[in-house]
Amino acid sequence: RGLRAAPAMGRHAARQGWLPDRVIASTARRAAETARLFLEGAKLERRIEPVPQIYEATARTLLSLLQTQPGGDSILLVGHDPGIHDLALELVGSGVDQELDRKFPTAALAVIELPVEHFADLRSGNGRLIAFVRPRELG
Template identity: 45%
Template sequence: MRRLILFRHAKSDWPDGVADLDRPLAARGEAAAPRMAAHLAGNGLVPDYVMVSPARRTQETWALLRPSFPDAAVETVPGIYEAPARRLLDAVHGAPPGAATLMLVGHNPGLQDIARHLAGEGEREALRDLARKFPTAAVAVIDLPVAAWGEASAGTGRLDRFVTPKRLGLGEDD
């Protein structure tokens, strides 16, 4: 079995004159990211391998997550930036064979789309919430009953949980 953790970057700012790729985190994002990471780690949801978009907001998010996952190998993957679900699935398929738990730190709508694509089952409320909105700093955890990452395909996964900052008392979801 493989486990996929999809983490949308934390809340970001968009100052005038700043390109999308260079958007920094907002103060609220800086506060939420480490608390979401602590929640994951506290529940045994620890990645072996992490793929991060090159965008500044995802890199800053990962920097805040990293203390909770000090042993994870990390790679910046340019193809994750603004990627549709198909390209994200290609990244998943290319994950190292030794990684049992993979985390992608990326963007919407791609993360929501791949989560919905892979999660063929799960708790009804979690699936419904995922279909509605994938807020910043939210996390979808999908268990995939496959021997290799390349076997992950539509509907093969089970949504183990979908956690948003609001559920942890960290303010409103964006």
């Protein structure tokens, strides 16, 4: 599923202007491939930064990882369920989007605005969901 969905999601993100400054991904082969295909679809050249801690990480671990990132950049975080889904809910809160509450499908994209200047100031619930796009919505 991700082989087809990731490039389409990259193309969609590029059309919407949701292009990341940085890409950090799990060291798992499928996650790295998803990140690479997303970037190809977006026609974007970025180095994929492999981060072993993302594999099987909880939302709390992923939040801590984000808090250590330099500020000012937009980041594409490519990880695994349930951690990535739980992180999205942790950042924006449940009840914001019924589809996001329900499931985070393979290659789905949650665009979350973080109203902080420095990632170190990131806290649970202070993100704002801009969009949640599932691959099946792209046709």
